[in-house]
Amino acid sequence: MSNKREKTRHLLLDTVLSLLLAPEGSPLRMIDVAKAAGVTRQTVYAHFSNRSEMLIAAILHFGDQLDIDDRLAPSRAAPDGRSRLTAYTRAMLEFFPAIYPLKQSLMRMGGSDEEAKSAWEDRIRAMKEGCAAAVRALKSDGVLLDHLSEARATDLYFTLLNMDGWAHCVLENGWPEADYLAEMQRVTHLALVKP
Amino acid sequence: MSNKREKTRHLLLDTVLSLLLAPEGSPLRMIDVAKAAGVTRQTVYAHFSNRSEMLIAAILHFGDQLDIDDRLAPSRAAPDGRSRLTAYTRAMLEFFPAIYPLKQSLMRMGGSDEEAKSAWEDRIRAMKEGCAAAVRALKSDGVLLDHLSEARATDLYFTLLNMDGWAHCVLENGWPEADYLAEMQRVTHLALVKP
DNA sequence: TTTTAACTTGACACAGTGTAAGATTTTAAG
DNA sequence: CTTAAAATCTTACACTGTGTCAAGTTAAAA
Incomplete structure (x- = not known):
């Protein structure tokens, strides 16, 4: 079983939300997400094929937490x-x-x-x-x-x-x-x- | 007197608005504005130093028409x-x-x-x-x-x-x-x- | 007709997205 | 403990769009 993938995905989504919700409305580049999650930009792309997909996942993830x-x-x-x-x-x-x-x-x-x-x-x-x-x-x-x-x-x-x-x-x-x-x-x- | 500059500026602003108001929400690249106005991208920059400035001018221009x-x-x-x-x-x-x-x-x-x-x-x-x-x-x-x-x-x-x-x-x-x-x-x- | 402002041409540097392939680490299973 | 597979890292590249620059060309006002 590959538990790690799920964990990283979760971490990435949490990171996206924390950046999105941060007071300074940052442009949210992929590299920002990667750095904040302590991961490479390419790893982000390994989980989400592009920014839209990442944002959608983050929105759904946000809804789940509510x-x-x-x-x-x-x-x-x-x-x-x-x-x-x-x-x-x-x-x-x-x-x-x-x-x-x-x-x-x-x-x-x-x-x-x-x-x-x-x-x-x-x-x-x-x-x-x-x-x-x-x-x-x-x-x-x-x-x-x-x-x-x-x-x-x-x-x-x-x-x-x-x-x-x-x-x-x-x-x-x-x-x-x-x-x-x-x-x-x-x-x-x-x-x-x-x- | 340089009447031409004013005319071109006016044309550019009208073009920006027409693109902005077009049904398909285009990304509005500078090149789009230039092409639609029948002008070079560099000419656009000769009138507005960047996109923000152009948009602001267009908004004000829009308000004037109202x-x-x-x-x-x-x-x-x-x-x-x-x-x-x-x-x-x-x-x-x-x-x-x-x-x-x-x-x-x-x-x-x-x-x-x-x-x-x-x-x-x-x-x-x-x-x-x-x-x-x-x-x-x-x-x-x-x-x-x-x-x-x-x-x-x-x-x-x-x-x-x-x-x-x-x-x-x-x-x-x-x-x-x-x-x-x-x-x-x-x-x-x-x-x-x-x- | 000249002169000058406005516009064009063609280039460049830069930033960000998305792709690709091989090297390396981590994980889970044997 | 070992090993094979999965996940991540490294490095590099192609592509698009922004903004800048300098020289060349057209068109308007004097």
Whole structure:
């Protein structure tokens, strides 16, 4: 059995993430990854055939570390639509601080990595699926606003929960996270739920 | 007088924009710009000392073509806070279709162009200044929600007006623009204004 | 018509990606 | 402990794109 290969791969992915999440948005050259992992550039290529593939693997690896299911449990366990909406909103905003730096790093990287971005978007789509579930719960409780279809309500909810808005308020303008959460709870309920 | 230089510069900027706004998000190499403009790569460097500078110039040039002042006139002319909010929201959403492709292109480009991005963000900041003005008008009418400071209300309004949300609903999910506008009007009023 | 600015031509140095092949170390199994 | 295979290292190369340079050519304003 070749345990070493797995270990090195793991080390490389951890290294990529640590560089990606580092405060100075480095260009992330292959040589940087190699050096930081204490390995040769060619070894990196032995594990990932090019940068895109490496980034995709790193994104997936990152997702694995996030124990999404656990954090979403309260939302799934909510007894009714309104509380499910509340719980899901809270869960999402709790993800943002961890996720946002990675998003920034990916955005700062060349458009050559189209596939890496689509791997990222897969993760985001999963987030939206949660929005849809919350909206469904509202609908089946009969508390979803009448003029909103489920699809529209999902889009709208997803739009309101945007990470850039969170970053703008919390990171750039110093809102306490609790305040931002409170506003989002207020606004999402107003936007979606019957009074 | 050397009129030719100005003309060439103008041609180059138009070319950059047309490539940037083209459906296929090309990598925008200097040689692409040169060829598309019918000019040598060296000529491009004679006008802009590097790619960042070229992109910045293109962004500013783009802004100039947008006759922002005219489009914002209705908002400035609004007789009261509520109608100013409505007018500004409409004006912003009318900008989005023109602006969004450029934003996408810039985002798809390497982090090497840090300065280009900050030129972009200057434009965005101007947008936010408009949000602040609308919020001030609400405040002075006494219809701004009591729990919101002007700063907080501005951040919140700006957050709700995010372009990615617009793109998500209108471009990706086929909302008619009028529907999106209507929802935004509804939500922003609920979020900011006393009932 | 001249002169000069603008543009062209053809070269170069540099950085980063991705490939290749042989030498060396490490690992796991006998 | 030995050995064969796997993983890594070393060195080298081809390729693309950026940015620079210097001399030659075209076109515009005087």
